Amino acid sequence: MFDNKQLFSSVVNEFNKAESIALCGHVMPDGDCLGAMLALGLALRQMGKRVVFCSPDPVPAVYGFLPCAGEVQLELNKQWRFDLFVSVDCSVPDRLGHFKELLDRAGRVVVLDHHAGSVVFGDVYLNIPACAAAGEIVYDLLPLLPVVFDEDIATCLYVAIVTDTGSFRYDNTGPMTHLRVADLMKLGVPAARVNKLLYEEKPLVSLRILNAVLQTLGISDCGRVAWMYVKRDTLRSLDASDEHVDGVINYPRMIKGVELALFFRELEDGKYKVSLRSKYYLDVNKLAARFGGGGHPRASGCLIEGDLEDIKGRLLQAALKALRDE
Amino acid sequence: MFDNKQLFSSVVNEFNKAESIALCGHVMPDGDCLGAMLALGLALRQMGKRVVFCSPDPVPAVYGFLPCAGEVQLELNKQWRFDLFVSVDCSVPDRLGHFKELLDRAGRVVVLDHHAGSVVFGDVYLNIPACAAAGEIVYDLLPLLPVVFDEDIATCLYVAIVTDTGSFRYDNTGPMTHLRVADLMKLGVPAARVNKLLYEEKPLVSLRILNAVLQTLGISDCGRVAWMYVKRDTLRSLDASDEHVDGVINYPRMIKGVELALFFRELEDGKYKVSLRSKYYLDVNKLAARFGGGGHPRASGCLIEGDLEDIKGRLLQAALKALRDE
Structure with a gap:
């Protein structure tokens, strides 16, 4: 060696x-x-x-x-x-x-x-x-x-x-x-x-996207999971591209009491790219793996095809179970 | 000594x-x-x-x-x-x-x-x-x-x-x-x-306020001045207090090309607290002083009474002149 x-x-x-x-x-x-x-x-x-x-x-x-x-x-x-x-x-x-x-x-x-x-x-x-x-x-x-x-x-x-x-x-x-x-x-x-x-040199459209995405903010009844999403139509209507969405996943994670943040980004082909971020302890690598994805314990991702509400429901159910099992 | x-x-x-x-x-x-x-x-x-x-x-x-x-x-x-x-x-x-x-x-x-x-x-x-x-x-x-x-x-x-x-x-x-x-x-x-x-332990209402305030984002034709505001009614309707507005002035300043950011916060008594932040060079202490305020070269504030549109107009006019004179 x-x-x-x-x-x-x-x-x-x-x-x-x-x-x-x-x-x-x-x-x-x-x-x-x-x-x-x-x-x-x-x-x-x-x-x-x-x-x-x-x-x-x-x-x-x-x-x-x-x-x-x-x-x-x-x-x-x-x-x-x-x-x-x-x-x-x-x-x-x-x-x-x-x-x-x-x-x-x-x-x-x-x-x-x-x-x-x-x-x-x-x-x-x-x-x-x-x-x-x-x-x-x-x-x-x-x-x-x-x-x-x-x-x-x-x-x-x-x-x-x-x-x-x-x-x-x-x-x-x-x-x-x-x-x-x-x-x-x-x-x-x-x-x-x-x-x-x-x-401090972000394009104006990044703030417009942040504003649009913040309007989709949701939080679980227990307050431990928060999520946001962006649809392709929203990106198109603001003349934005994927890079302008970078970093928005940090916003649901910065809420008091939230351990897991989810962000759903619609891709061109009807799939959703799901980003998972945990704050203190939840292993999101394991959670993402259950949906065919992976990454790191505090930052992972996966791709899921289907209807947004359905995908959100599946992720949320798995997330709440993972939080209970910790 | x-x-x-x-x-x-x-x-x-x-x-x-x-x-x-x-x-x-x-x-x-x-x-x-x-x-x-x-x-x-x-x-x-x-x-x-x-x-x-x-x-x-x-x-x-x-x-x-x-x-x-x-x-x-x-x-x-x-x-x-x-x-x-x-x-x-x-x-x-x-x-x-x-x-x-x-x-x-x-x-x-x-x-x-x-x-x-x-x-x-x-x-x-x-x-x-x-x-x-x-x-x-x-x-x-x-x-x-x-x-x-x-x-x-x-x-x-x-x-x-x-x-x-x-x-x-x-x-x-x-x-x-x-x-x-x-x-x-x-x-x-x-x-x-x-x-x-x-x-990363911000109250949920801080993100709600950020969302509301981002909707008021404006930018000058030259792209060097950006502003946002919050009215008392907005704070009340979201059950928010002044502390939840802390830091939002950073958002207009982080836009590419913006040198001066302004934030107008309506106080209970019909006055506006104006926060001024510059990025690289503008002396906002001098600018604020022209409205009876002051602070530091990159971060200052002043109090102005009156109608929001009128106050914004006066600040913007003075700001654009200051930027031309630099």
């Missing part, structure tokens, strides 16, 4: 050997895979490497302010070859989307991940579930490279950490998270400005 | 001399004055002091989980005398409310504050505007006392800091803030749980 110190050396060794390096995050990129990937790429460029950033899905507009965000490629010429491919924040190869094929076309593959229960792949596999964000792993790697830790790199890593910890609220946040962030701030991250760019 | 080191010694000296100590925060107590006051009181009790906690207004339900929150007194017997009175997080004596009279009844007065431009009062006046929270000052004081820094104290200080920094988003948050919080977490603060108690 390698311990982390040896693994870190192996990763650094791969970086040193390679001349051309492709970095890639996961499908539906978030602040962590983007921030960690861009920070690492900026560092590797300082070392004189030819670096290409890849993402299987477009960079969400909210992350457009990140250094080099505009350089991220959604497609690559099939002829391109790389000495090294670095998978950032992907728990399984499939999460690389169509860039999964680069795993075979690259000379070597390094995997940087922090998810528990991930699949092992690549030539060097560095997974530290104790890190709240992939950005924390990159933070720990950089001092081992001949690189100046500048404000751009620090800003990318700050974004990686602040987004993956829910602004330091999730239980993945530990003392080390705050220590790393203190250091990033010393390096000049304009944290207040970054937080405004991340959380 | 005293520097902080000498002032810290003076404060410690006062703590050591006193046998009975009253601690008091400001009117409409927030997480910082309560957390800082309770942490300090718990420490002073470890030293064998007789400590009484005072607050001119009731402790909001959301802070009820803080250790000793249930002991906070809203009134004190006029006969009580204290060797020492400690004002926590009050920029001026008037912010002590009716407990201001204790300033005269106490043997000595210590002031712990972190507001810029505060009034100097008391026998020992320790104001550190570089601290994001009064809780940070208490954090720095405690190692000078013969006290074990336990989980209860750490939790109170964590709440003080997380609330006064807007979850580490405001520009008062510096590297030192994160370093102090890392240390508090090492002392055992259950941060994820505390954040849920602070931010």
Whole structure:
């Protein structure tokens, strides 16, 4: 078994050997895979490497302010070859989307991940579930490279950490998270400005959707389950798309006494995507599994076809039983 | 001039001399004055002091989980005398409310504050505007006392800091803030749980009010000013009170492109309380001053009597002019 110190050396060794390096995050990129990937790429460029950033899905507009965000490629010429491919924040190869094929076309593959229960792949596999964000792993790697830790790199890593910890609220946040962030701030991250760019530049339609969705708020007689829904017609009438619904599941969960929040989003094909979030103790991974879905103990999802009232009824019945059985 | 080191010694000296100590925060107590006051009181009790906690207004339900929150007194017997009175997080004596009279009844007065431009009062006046929270000052004081820094104290200080920094988003948050919080977490603060108690236990009526208020959302043609309002009738019809409106001003401000957010709350007496919040640069203190109000550059307020449409028109006209003049 390698311990982390040896693994870190192996990763650094791969970086040193390679001349051309492709970095890639996961499908539906978030602040962590983007921030960690861009920070690492900026560092590797300082070392004189030819670096290409890849993402299987477009960079969400909210992350457009990140250094080099505009350089991220959604497609690559099939002829391109790389000495090294670095998978950032992907728990399984499939999460690389169509860039999964680069795993075979690259000379070597390094995997940087922090998810528990991930699949092992690549030539060097560095997974530290104790890190709240992939950005924390990159933070720990950089001092081992001949690189100046500048404000751009620090800003990318700050974004990686602040987004993956829910602004330091999730239980993945530990003392080390705050220590790393203190250091990033010393390096000049304009944290207040970054937080405004991340959380206070929402399109107007997001608030219109929030308003429409809040009108559907329901709560069980016992007060422990709350739900909301959005129909396709509502999204169409407000000229909104799925991304504008992101995060609304947090609203039913923030009600006093609620342990389980449900959100039903109608998909184009008559199915409903159900999001399940628990607050303190309910295992929603188990609950979602009973409907063919899954995820994490506090955040899971499933797909169900049928009539909304019927689906709500089935979910609610199973949820109340799960709460009774806890 | 005293520097902080000498002032810290003076404060410690006062703590050591006193046998009975009253601690008091400001009117409409927030997480910082309560957390800082309770942490300090718990420490002073470890030293064998007789400590009484005072607050001119009731402790909001959301802070009820803080250790000793249930002991906070809203009134004190006029006969009580204290060797020492400690004002926590009050920029001026008037912010002590009716407990201001204790300033005269106490043997000595210590002031712990972190507001810029505060009034100097008391026998020992320790104001550190570089601290994001009064809780940070208490954090720095405690190692000078013969006290074990336990989980209860750490939790109170964590709440003080997380609330006064807007979850580490405001520009008062510096590297030192994160370093102090890392240390508090090492002392055992259950941060994820505390954040849920602070931010995910809202009464249902708060979401109903948010929904009602979002329906009043308006935005200027230029997209730089957004506003919302709430009428007394709406509050009454939802059985809501003013506290349920707290924080809704953040919603118009989080719209992309908006620099200035306005919120109009009708008071019982036909006046409107106008809240002004800017995002990046507009000085709303100046803007509010033109309507007889004031506050801070990014957060101010004023009171205006009259018809809502007329008031909105006047504010909007002044706001657009201020934005043009910037």
